[in-house]
Amino acid sequence: xxxxxxxxxxxxxxxxxxxxxxxxxxxxxxxxxxxxxxxxxxxxxxxxxxxxxxxxxxxxxxxxxxxxxxxxxxxxxxxxxxxxxxxxxxxxxxxxxxxxxxxxxxxxxxxxxxxxxxxxxxxxxxxxxxxxxxxxxxxxxxxxxxxxxxxxxxxxxxxxxxxxxxxxxxxxxxxxxxxxxxxxxxxxxxxxxxxxxxxxxxxxxxxxxxxxxxxxxxxxxxxxxxxxxxxxxxxxxxxxxxxxxxxxxxxxxxxxxxxxxxxxxxxxxxxxxxxxxxxxxxxxxxxxxxxxxxxxxxxxxxxxxxxxxxxxxxxxxxxxxxxxxxxxxxxxxxxxxxxxxxxxxxxxxxxxxxxxxxxxxxxxxxxxxxxxxxxxxxxxxxxxxxxxxxxxxxxxxxxxxxxxxxxxxxxxxxxxxxxxxxxx
Amino acid sequence: xxxxxxxxxxxxxxxxxxxxxxxxxxxxxxxxxxxxxxxxxxxxxxxxxxxxxxxxxxxxxxxxxxxxxxxxxxxxxxxxxxxxxxxxxxxxxxxxxxxxxxxxxxxxxxxxxxxxxxxxxxxxxxxxxxxxxxxxxxxxxxxxxxxxxxxxxxxxxxxxxxxxxxxxxxxxxxxxxxxxxxxxxxxxxxxxxxxxxxxxxxxxxxxxxxxxxxxxxxxxxxxxxxxxxxxxxxxxxxxx
Amino acid sequence: xxxxxxxxxxxxxxxxxxxxxxxxxxxxxxxxxxxxxxxxxxxxxxxxxxxxxxxxxxxxxxxxxxxxxxxxxxxxxxxxxxxxxxxxxxxxxxxxxxxxxxxxxxxxxxxxxxxxxxxxxxxxxxxxxxxxxxxxxxxxxxxxxxxxxxxxxxxxxxxxxxxxxxxxxxxxxxxxxxxxxxxxxxxxxxxxxxxxxxxxxxxxxxxxxxxxxxxxxxxxxxxxxxxxxxxxxxxxxxxxxxxxxxxxxxxxxxxxxxxxxxxxxxxxxxxxxxxxxxxxxxxxxxxxxxxxxxx
Numbered sequence: 001x002x003x004x005x006x007x008x009x010x011x012x013x014x015x016x017x018x019x020x021x022x023x024x025x026x027x028x029x030x031x032x033x034x035x036x037x038x039x040x041x042x043x044x045x046x047x048x049x050x051x052x053x054x055x056x057x058x059x060x061x062x063x064x065x066x067x068x069x070x071x072x073x074x075x076x077x078x079x080x081x082x083x084x085x086x087x088x089x090x091x092x093x094x095x096x097x098x099x100x101x102x103x104x105x106x107x108x109x110x111x112x113x114x115x116x117x118x119x120x121x122x123x124x125x126x127x128x129x130x131x132x133x134x135x136x137x138x139x140x141x142x143x144x145x146x147x148x149x150x151x152x153x154x155x156x157x158x159x160x161x162x163x164x165x166x167x168x169x170x171x172x173x174x175x176x177x178x179x180x181x182x183x184x185x186x187x188x189x190x191x192x193x194x195x196x197x198x199x200x201x202x203x204x205x206x207x208x209x210x211x212x213x214x215x216x217x218x219x220x221x222x223x224x225x226x227x228x229x230x231x232x233x234x235x236x237x238x239x240x241x242x243x244x245x246x247x248x249x250x251x252x253x254x255x256x257x258x259x260x261x262x263x264x265x266x267x268x269x270x271x272x273x274x275x276x277x278x279x280x281x282x283x284x285x286x287x288x289x290x291x292x293x294x295x296x297x298x299x300x301x302x303x304x305x306x307x308x309x310x311x312x313x314x315x316x317x318x319x320x321x322x323x324x325x326x327x328x329x330x331x332x333x334x335x336x337x338x339x340x341x342x343x344x345x346x347x348x349x350x351x352x353x354x355x356x357x358x359x360x361x362x363x364x365x366x367x368x369x370x371x372x373x374x375x376x377x378x379x380x381x382x383x384x385x386x387x388x389x390x391x392x393x394x395x396x397x398x399x400x401x402x403x404x405x406x407x408x409x410x411x412x413x414x415x416x417x418x419x420x421x422x423x424x
Numbered sequence: 425x426x427x428x429x430x431x432x433x434x435x436x437x438x439x440x441x442x443x444x445x446x447x448x449x450x451x452x453x454x455x456x457x458x459x460x461x462x463x464x465x466x467x468x469x470x471x472x473x474x475x476x477x478x479x480x481x482x483x484x485x486x487x488x489x490x491x492x493x494x495x496x497x498x499x500x501x502x503x504x505x506x507x508x509x510x511x512x513x514x515x516x517x518x519x520x521x522x523x524x525x526x527x528x529x530x531x532x533x534x535x536x537x538x539x540x541x542x543x544x545x546x547x548x549x550x551x552x553x554x555x556x557x558x559x560x561x562x563x564x565x566x567x568x569x570x571x572x573x574x575x576x577x578x579x580x581x582x583x584x585x586x587x588x589x590x591x592x593x594x595x596x597x598x599x600x601x602x603x604x605x606x607x608x609x610x611x612x613x614x615x616x617x618x619x620x621x622x623x624x625x626x627x628x629x630x631x632x633x634x635x636x637x638x639x640x641x642x643x644x645x646x647x648x649x650x651x652x653x654x655x656x657x658x659x660x661x662x663x664x
Numbered sequence: 665x666x667x668x669x670x671x672x673x674x675x676x677x678x679x680x681x682x683x684x685x686x687x688x689x690x691x692x693x694x695x696x697x698x699x700x701x702x703x704x705x706x707x708x709x710x711x712x713x714x715x716x717x718x719x720x721x722x723x724x725x726x727x728x729x730x731x732x733x734x735x736x737x738x739x740x741x742x743x744x745x746x747x748x749x750x751x752x753x754x755x756x757x758x759x760x761x762x763x764x765x766x767x768x769x770x771x772x773x774x775x776x777x778x779x780x781x782x783x784x785x786x787x788x789x790x791x792x793x794x795x796x797x798x799x800x801x802x803x804x805x806x807x808x809x810x811x812x813x814x815x816x817x818x819x820x821x822x823x824x825x826x827x828x829x830x831x832x833x834x835x836x837x838x839x840x841x842x843x844x845x846x847x848x849x850x851x852x853x854x855x856x857x858x859x860x861x862x863x864x865x866x867x868x869x870x871x872x873x874x875x876x877x878x879x880x881x882x883x884x885x886x887x888x889x890x891x892x893x894x895x896x897x898x899x900x901x902x903x904x905x906x907x908x909x910x911x912x913x914x915x916x917x918x919x920x921x922x923x924x925x926x927x928x929x930x931x932x933x934x935x936x937x938x939x940x941x942x943x944x945x946x947x948x949x950x951x952x953x954x955x956x957x958x959x
Contacts, residue, residue: 237765307802311865313760314796315815315872316788325814326804435957507915509942509954647944 047403051396057185057198058148060114060174061140064094064122068133076130087119087126091141098179099170109167115142117199142187143180145198145390147171151182159389188397192363193379197390200383202398204365208278208358208373209347209405211366215282216289216346221339223286224293228335231294232301233323252291259288260352268356275357276372284356285346292345296338300331333420340413344406350377376402432511432577444502445512449575451498452519452526455491456571459526460564462488462533463630467560470540470623471553478544481537488530495523514647518640522574525633525640529567532626532633539619551606551613552620555599559627562592566634573638579645579662585638586655592631599624695949696931699729702947703936705925707735711876711906712757717771719752719761726752728930730771734876739898739907741917741938744927745953750910753927754878756780757908758794759787775876792819795869799881801861803853803868808845811853811864812836815872831871839867840897859890866897877901879909883916895920914954918942926950 068074070093073085092111096102102110118141125139126132143151146162150171153159163171174180192204227248235241263284267273273280304327312322353359358374359382366373374382376398383395433445462481469477499520502508508516566585573581603617603624642650642662650658699716710733719727727749734740742750752761759780761767773780780790792815803811812832815821822828832849836842841863845856853864862882869877879898883891898907898920911917917924917938924941926934926949934947945951952958 305802307798307800308804310760310796310798311802311804311868312814313763314758314791314798315818315868316791317814317818318788321818325818330805435952437956437958441956509914509918509956510945510951512955513943 047396047399050393051398051400053152054188054393054397055185056152056182057187058143058151058180058182059140060095060118060143060147060180061138062094062098062179063136064090064139065136066090066122066126066132066134073133076126076133082123082127085123087122088114091118091122098174098177102170106166109164110170113144113147113167113171115144115196115198117196118142142198145196147180148198149390151175151180188394192365193361193374193382194363197388197394200391200394202376202379202394202401204362205374205376205379205398206401207365208281208362209375211278211369211373212281212285212353212375213343213347215279215369216285217339217343219282219286220289220293220342224290224339224342225297225335227290228294228297228301229323229328232298233319233327248291248294252295255351256288256349257351257355259284260355262287263352264355274370274372276360276362276374277370278366278373279369280356281353281358281373281375282369284352285349288349288352289339289342289346292342293335293339296342297331297335300334300338301327303334304330333417336420337413337417340409340416344409344413347375347405347409348377348402350381353378354381376405432515438506441506441512444498444506445508445515448495448498448502448516448519451491451495452523453571453575455488455495455523455526456567456574458484458491459488459530459533460567460571462530463536463560463567464564466533466536466540467556467564467627469537470543471557473540473544475541475544478537478540482534482541485530485534488527492523492527492530496520499523511644511647514644518644522637522640525636529630529633532630535626536623539623543616543619546616552599552603552617552624555595555602556620556623556627559592559595559599559624559631562588562595563627563631563634566592566631567637570634570637570641573641574644577641577645579642582638582641582645583655583658583662586635586642586650586658589631589635590655592628596624596628696928696933698931699731701731701932702934702950703940704923705732705932705935707733707738709736710734711736711776713772713774713777714756715772717753717756717769717773719749719756720768720770721764722766726930727756730932732925732932732935734906734908735923737902737904737906738923739902739909739921740923740925741921742908742910742925742927743912743914743917743953744933745958746912747929748927749930750925750927751880753932754880754908754910757876757878758791758796760796762787788819792872793874794876794878795872795874796878796880797862797865797869797882800885801858801865803856803861803864805852805854807850808836808853808856808864809849812867812871815868819872821872835867835871836864838870838901839863840893840900841867857890859886859893862886862890862894863897866894866901870901874905876906876908879907881910881912884912891916914942926953928953 067090070089071085071087073081075081088111091114092107095110095114096107099106099110121139121141125137149159150161150163150168154161161168171180187199188201190203191199191201194200231241231245231248235244263280267280267283268275308326308330309322312326317325353375359378360372360374361382362372362374364371380395380398380402383391383398386392386395433449434442436442436445462484465477466481468474469481499516502516506512566588569581570585572578573585600621603621607614607617636651639651639658642648642658646661648661650661712732712734714730714732714734717727717730717732718725730753742754744750755761756769756773757775757780759769761769769781775790775794779785804814806814809832812835813822813828816828816831822831833842833846836845841860844860845864853861856864862885866877866882883894886894895916898909901907902922909917909920921938923935924938925932926941926945926947928949934941934945934950936946940946941950942954945954
């Protein structure tokens with residue numbers, strides 16, 4: 001046999017082994033992806049399984065006699081009278097009417113089916129329309145949290161249902177009659193935090209997050225891009241520049257809680273800024289995001305082909321013109337992508353914000369950058385730590401909202417890159 | 425010129441190129457050797473009155489023609505494929521021109537052989553053969569030296585050949601005058617003497633071609649065209 | 665009939681048998697005399713007058729004492745093996761080396777009797793006069809029109825849109841690209857073929873009306889037909905511009921240039937008429953290089 005055919009034989013024999021190896025290698029990859037995917041599925045299943053019920057609220061719909069006598073009220077536009085008036089009584093009476101078996105002795109048990117804040121609904125309605133006094137209105141009132149839990153999780157052993165046997169029978173009757181019903185939980189998206197789970201919402205946290213992110217974006221993007229351009233295009237090649245570069249890279253790896261400590265020490269203790277406000281939160285997150293933005297922006301600038309720079313210089317463009325006319329437009333998609341990813345990181349950050357007091361219980365939706373606020377991940381942290389299962393449910397729901405924000409930010413990053421990217 | 429002559433054909437990065445150039449050189453020298461032989465043989469056939477040898481020489485001219493065509497093709501191919509530059513270019517261009525000269529020398533040899541045949545058939549006393557022998561020795565030596573100068577890239581020898589050509593011309597003039605006196609002596613000699621005159625003329629042409637080859641060798645080696653220039657100019661070029 | 669073998673008998677006709685003298689090893693460095701350029705490096709009334717130019721990359725001396733004149737409206741080609749400094753030298757002529765921190769240029773470099781490396785001199789003005797075309801076609805990722813109009817815009821050469829339109833059209837015409845591009849001036853330049861892109865780059869360089877155009881291996885990324893078009897363009901442009909071209913293709917240098925300069929290891933070894941360089945170069949290194957004996 002000639003050398004060549006001998007070699008061909010050897011190659012043929014090793015081919016099988018090579019293909020086997022290749023298949024095995026591919027299998028490893030598929031297994032890795034399968035593990036990652038199943039972890040993701042488990043996570044999502046758990047969160048959605050726990051949290052989906054938070055998007056549903058339980059209501060009691062009934063005809064309410066808005067009887068002035070019962071409420072010690074004869075003029076709904078009189079503020080003094082409104083303060084003194086009893087708004088609970090008409091509701092109890094109306095509900096008693098819906099429950100045939102309930103006697104005067106069951107008053108308290110019946111009242112406990114109503115949400116303590118249901119009377120506020122009546123008061124608010126009267127405040128707005130004083131003419132309603134003396135009429136009968138069909139009202140949709142929020143049920144008590146216990147009723148909510150009973151309706152949603154009646155068979156679930158994890159939940160302790162704080163209704164007695166009598167109350168449970170009433171609720172069952174009311175559900176059958178259609179008086180107690182479930183609908184989309186608009187309260188969750190329209191209110192701030194609350195001690196009462198059925199009235200707790202995440203609007204406060206969302207607004208807090210948006211305000212904080214706005215501060216972070218406004219500060220970190222220009223500073224980061226400017227720093228990146230200077231370092232990449234103008235900085236002299238010397239020890240100092242190298243030192244700065246190394247430190248920026250190190251900063252990106254510093255645990256975020258350290259930035260929280262820094263924020264606490266500098267912004268709050270040294271500059272005397274207020275605690276738990278979006279401005280300080282934004283400042284701290286800016287510090288945390290800057291290295292990410294600088295590094296990704298520099299990478300984007302570096303990826304601009306030197307031939308473009310040379311072309312512009314060769315025509316006689318000044319350094320400034322080269323950067324502004326050519327480098328920046330070409331690097332912008334990469335810079336934006338890096339910034340959005342940095343922002344997404346900041347959006348999900350909890351630790352540094354805990355230290356600057358954004359962990360407080362805040363009921364009101366913040367109205368500005370200097371109002372006390374909390375942010376989504378901190379809200380999740382707060383609710384997840386609550387002993388009440390109804391809050392755990394809401395924590396999961398808040399996680400879903402947070403994830404939705406993160407996914408849409410990443411999608412925005414991808415879309416922007418696709419949109420703005422230019423080929424050369 | 426400080427060109428290291430020993431690597432005229434070699435030292436290229438492409439060995440194929442080296443081989444192509446050497447084979448062109450060797451084929452040229454083969455043709456040169458054949459043509460030289462043809463000239464010597466033709467003169468010998470004339471002087472010996474050997475009609476058979478003269479026939480052979482005329483037949484062998486076909487080989488010379490074939491070689492000329494082969495060499496031209498080889499040179500063309502080399503230009504097309506290698507794009508020679510500088511001394512390589514000069515070498516190929518010179519070879520193309522010198523091949524034409526060699527072919528013409530071959531034609532002159534054939535012409536001499538033709539006269540040898542005619543004169544052998546007439547079979548009378550040789551007149552002017554001394555002159556023929558003399559000039560023939562001279563020009564074949566020149567041709568030989570020219571090929572030698574080519575193969576050794578010897579510009580100085582080539583220059584000597586250029587100077588030699590003048591002497592051949594003088595010898596030719598002298599021989600022609602001698603033959604003229606023969607013709608005036610006896611008018612019956614005229615046709616024979618004319619034939620010998622043609623032979624002398626052919627030999628003189630061989631000398632011219634040898635001179636052309638020498639000029640091409642100088643161009644090839646020195647990169648300076650010395651045709652149609654006084655010998656003194658050529659001397660300056662070579663002397664550098 | 666005699667065969668050829670018997671007819672070829674003369675010894676002298678077979679030089680292969682003569683002993684070849686042992687060739688002494690002479691490294692190229694020892695053959696070159698620093699600053700001593702063979703041929704005709706100087707010209708009367710030159711566009712560029714370059715004397716004793718040295719370029720350092722840190723400690724490395726990349727260009728070693730080169731003196732050269734570049735005449736008006738001539739096409740001069742720089743050839744030489746890779747790393748011989750021809751590109752570096754070319755880039756000195758419009759100070760493109762400035763952006764390299766470790767690069768220092770010494771010597772007298774004059775463009776029309778003005779010192780190129782005068783610290784007070786504005787590089788922007790210099791580059792408007794000495795345009796450059798690069799190895800890889802590098803159009804901006806903008807429209808064809810904007811590519812050509814960029815230079816005039818930043819230098820403020822056109823005040824009105826119609827003036828700018830004229831400049832763009834003229835430049836494209838000179839670059840032989842008008843017929844191909846006139847219907848798609850708004851199309852992005854990166855969508856053109858490589859040869860068209862390179863001609864666009866030339867149009868872009870012409871648009872600022874430079875006096876000199878430097879070309880750094882302008883055809884090395886192009887196919888032969890595109891190369892031929894660019895070479896044709898160079899020939900046409902030589903009427904109104906001084907052109908300095910660095911090329912790796914010796915045939916290209918032979919085709920387009922009037923004079924050829926041979927660089928070796930940072931030395932300028934020989935400058936001569938292109939005809940002379942390619943038929944009978946004076947320096948043995950030039951000879952070795954262009955005959956393909958090293959590279």
